[in-house]
Amino acid sequence: MLHISTLHYLVLGAALFLLGVIGVLTRRNVVIVLMSIELILNAVNLNLVAFSRYWQGIHGPTALHGQVFAIFVITDAAAEAAVGLGILIAFFRNKETVNIDEVNLLKW
Amino acid sequence: MTDPNSLSPLDLDTPDKTFLDANELVINMGPQHPATHGVLRVILRLDGEKVLGLECVIGYLHRGVEKIAENRTYTMFNPYVDRMDYVAAVSNGLGYCEAVEKLLSVEAPPRAQYIRVILTELNRIASHQLWLGTHALDIGAITPLFYTFRDREEILKIFEKYCGARLTTHAFRIGGLQYETYDGFEKDVRNFVSFVKPKIDEYEELLTTNRIWLERTKGVGVISGKDCIALGVTGPVLRASGVKWDIRKALPYANYKNFEFEIPTGLNGDTYDRYLVRMVEMRQALRIIEQAVEGIPEGPIIAKVPKVMKPPVGEVYHSIEAPKGELGYFIVSDGSTQPYRIRVRPPSFVNLQALDLMCRGQLVADVIAVIGTLDIVLGEVDR
C-alpha cells in the first residue's frame, strides 16, 4: 500500500499554488482574483502543516511550529480578505465595475 | 398631503442602477402583501433600509358607495354604510342614522339612544381588539391575535343575538332601532363587561412592559399634534399626540353627555402611545357601557318617522367618534326620497394621509408597524 509521504502534500500544495497564480495573473474579476489569493495562501498553509508533521517526526510531537504558522496565515488571510473586499466595494461604488484592468488610477 | 415631487407609480420601471450604491431604491409593497391589511399598495423610496418617502396607492377596494347612495332611498342606503368600515359597522350605522335624523329633525327616543350607545361602544371595543391583534401580529407577536379574537367573539355573539348579523349588523334604523332587545340582553352585556375586564389586563400583560414591544413601538412613527391637526388626523392617533379631541365630548351626539368617561391622551405621539391610548379607550368604553346598562329606560324604540322619507331641501353634516376617528356624513337633500349627494368623511382615509409624514426617516420594518398603528380599514379608505 502506498504511504502518503510529505512529498505528496507538497505536490498538492504546489498544484494549488500554481492554480492560484494562474488565477491571479489571468482573471479580470477582482473578486475571483482575491479568491485566487486565498487559494495561494491555502497552498502555503498546506505546505506548512505538512512540514510541521515532518518536523514532528524528527523532534517529537510538540514541535508544532508549522501549525502555529498556519494559524497566523489564516489570520492574515482573514485580514486581507476584509481589507481587499472593503477596497473592492469602495472601488465598485466609484467605477461600477469589478474589472481589474480598470484599476489604473492612484486616486479619484 | 402628497409631496408634489413624489414619484408616480410609473417610476417603478426605472431600473435601480446599482444595488449597492443606489441612493434611492424604489420598492413596491402590496397590494398583495400580508402586512398591508387588505389591498393597500405602498410605493416606498428607500435609502438602504431607511424610508425617504412613500406614496399610498389606493382604490383597489373602491365600490362607489357614495354614488350608490344617489340611487337609493334613505332607508335603502342604510345597510350600505355597514360595508365601509366593516369592523365597526355599528358606528357607521349610528353616524348615518343620526345624520338623516338631523335632516328630518327627528330624535330617537331615549331607550333607543341608550341601546345605541351600548352597541356602539361594544363595537368600539371589538374594533380595537381587532386592531390590537393584527397590529401585534405585524410586529411579530402572534399570540395576542388569538386572545383578542377569542374575546371579540363574545361581542359578536351579542350582536348576533340582537340583530342576527355578526359583522355587517345594520343594527339601527333611521329614528331609532328596528328590534327590541332580546331577553337577557342586559345580563349578557353585564357578563361581557365583567368577562372582558381581566382580559384587557391580559393583553397589557403580554405587551405593555414587553421589552421588545417597547423597542419596536417607542419613538416609531412620531407625529406631533400640530401636524395631526394640519392633516386632519383624528381619533386615537390625534389623541396620542396630546390633543384632547373627542367628538363624544366636544360635540356630544346621541346621549353621550349623560355618561361619565375620560379621554385618554398621549404625550409623544408615537406608536406606543397610540397603543396605550387605545387600551385606555377600551376600558373607558366598558365604563360607558356599565353606566348605560344601568340606565336603560323603558319606552318606545323608534320615533315617529314617515314610511316614505322625504327630507326637506337642505344639507346637513353630522359626525361621530368612530373607533378610528371622526366619521362624518354630509348629506344634501333635494327634497326627493333619494339623497342628492352623500359624502362620507372616513377617518381611515384621512388618517392614511399621515403615513408618509410618520414613516420618513424610519426603517422599512417600521412602515409596517405604522400602517398597523394607524388602524386603517381599506373598505373605508376606498369606499
Added chain:
Amino acid sequence: MRWLIDYILEYLKSDLTPGGAGNLFWITVYILLVFVGLSVAVICMNWLERKILAHMQVRLGPMRVGPHGLLQPIADALKLLLKEDIMPAEADAVVFWVAPFIVVLAAFTVFVVVPFGPTHAITDMNIGILFMLGVSSLSVLGIVTAGWASNSHYPLIGALRSSAQMVSYEVAMGLAVISVILMTSLNAEGTGTLSMIGIVQAQQAQHTWFVFKFFPLGLIGFFIFAVAMVAETNRAPFDLPEAESELTAGFHTEYSGFRWSLFFLAEYSAMIAVSSIAVTLWLGGWLRPFPSFHGPEVAIPYFWPPADPSAPKGVLDLVFALFPGITFLFLGAMCFYNTARMPKHPLLKIQTIGLAGFGAVLALIGLILFVPPVRDRVGDIFWFAAKVAAFMYLYIWYRGTFPRYRFDQLMKVGWKILLPTGLVLLILTAGAGFLEDPVKEWLKHVL
C-alpha cells in the same frame, strides 16, 4: 463470520465511543441511529410545536389526522413530498439545487460529536466544540446561496439578513463557549479540553454544572449563549429573515415541496444541535440532576441489580434511574386518560383505538426502560434528551410570547450588548479561575 461477530461484540465491552474505538460497524449503526432519531425528533417537534403553540393561543391545533392530530406530521411530510418541485425560470439551477443540501448536511454533520452519553456519541473529537461551531456556521453558506440562486428580491434580502445575523451572533456565541472552555481547564493539570465528552466529564469532576460555576458568571455565559442560539437558528424573536409581515418567507420563499422540507428539517435539527451544545456546555450533558449525590446506600431495591457492579448504589441513583421508565408510563397513562375522555361516537372509534394503542406502546417502552441493562444504558440518553427537550419548549414559548425585533435592534443586541458582555465575562472567568485557589487558601487561613 466468527471474526465479524467478535468484531461486533468486542466493542460492547469497551467504554469508548465507536469512533474512538475505530469500530466501523458500530459507527455505521450509531450514524443510522442518530439520523433516524433526529428525524423522529424533528417530526415530534413539529407536532409538539403546533400543539403547544396552539394551546398557548387558546386553539386546539391539529385534531383531524389521527387522535389529537398525532399523525399530522406524517401527513404533512407526505404532502410535501408529493408537491411539485418548482424552480423559478431565472434561478441559477445548480446552486438552487445544491443550497438545501448544504444546509441539511451542515445541520446533520454537527451530530457527529454530540455526546448523548459517555459512550453514546458517534465519535469524540478532540476539537469537538470547535467542529460543532464550525460546521453549524457552514449552514450560512447554504442560506446565502439559496437566497441568491432564487434570483428574486425577497429571498435575497432575507438571505442577506439571515447571514448577517448568523455571522454576528456567532461571535457572541463563541465568546460564551470560550468561557466554558476556560472553566474546563480548572483541574489539577491545568489543561482544558475542547472535546464534548471531555467538557461533560470536567463538569462531573468539578461537581457542578457550569451554569452554576462562579455563580453569576456561568449563568451570564449561559444566558448569552441562550440568546445567541435563538438568533443563530433564526427563530422568534429573531426570525427577521422569515418575517412574514415584511419578507413573506425569507430565503426559502421560492422553494417548494421536498426542497422546502429540507430547509424545514435543517432548521429544526439546527435547533436541536445548538440546544445540545448548550446542554453539554452548561447543563452537564448526560449527567442527571445532582450527579454527585448518591444518597444512602440501600439494598432493598436491588431485586433488579444494575448491570455494572461498580456503579454507585445510592437511593438517588436508583430513583433517577427509574425516571425514564416512569416518564413513559406517565405519557402512556395520559393517552389512556384521553382515550377515556374521547367522545363515544362511531366515527371516532378508530381514533380512540389508535390513541389507546399509542398509549400502550408508550407504556411498553416505559416498562422496557425499567429492565436493568436497558435502564443503565439509556439513562444518559434520557437525561440528555430531556434537557434538550426543555430547550425546545423554550423555543416554542418564545415564539408564542415575543414580538419580533427590528433589524437594527437585532444588530444592536448582538454587537453592543452580547459581545461586550461576553468579553467582560471572559476576562472575569479567567480572573475567577486564577483567583479561585488563592482565595480558598486565604479563606482557610482566615477562618
Added chain:
Amino acid sequence: MIIGGILVITRKNAVHSAMALITTLLAQAGIYLMLYAPFVAGVQIILYAGGIMVLFLFVIMLISIERNMKERQFNKQWLVGIAAAAALGGLFIAVYTKGKSLFPEGRLNFDEAQNTQGVAALLYDQHQGMYMFSFEIASLLLLVAIIGAVVMAKKRI
C-alpha cells in the same frame, strides 16, 4: 480539491467560483485532519469556510455581476500569465524530483489529543511560548484590518 481549484479560476459566475473554493477549503480541512492537525482543521472550517467565504459571497451579492459575466473573463496577458505559472511549475517539479529522497516514507502516529494543547503551548506558554509576541502583532493586524475595511467600505465617514 484540485478540481475545486480549477473551477475557482475558470467559472464565469463568481458565486460558482466561491462554491468551488468552499469545496476546496473543506477538502483541505480534511487533509489537515489526515496530517494530525485537528486544531488547524477546525480553525480552517470556522474562519475560512464560515467567515471569509461568507464575506466573499456577501460582496459578490452586493455588487451586481450580471454585466460582468458578459465581458471577457481573462485579461490580455493571459498567455504571459500561464507561461509564468508554467515556469514556476517547472521549478517546483525540478525541486521536488531532486529533493524526493529527503522525505521519509511511512506513517507517523501521534496522540491527537495533545495537538490543541501543543499549539496553545507554543502560542501562550510562558516557558516554551515563542510566538507570544507574534500573536499580539497578529491581533494588531486584525484591528488595523477592521478599521481599514470599515473606512474603505463606508459611504460617508
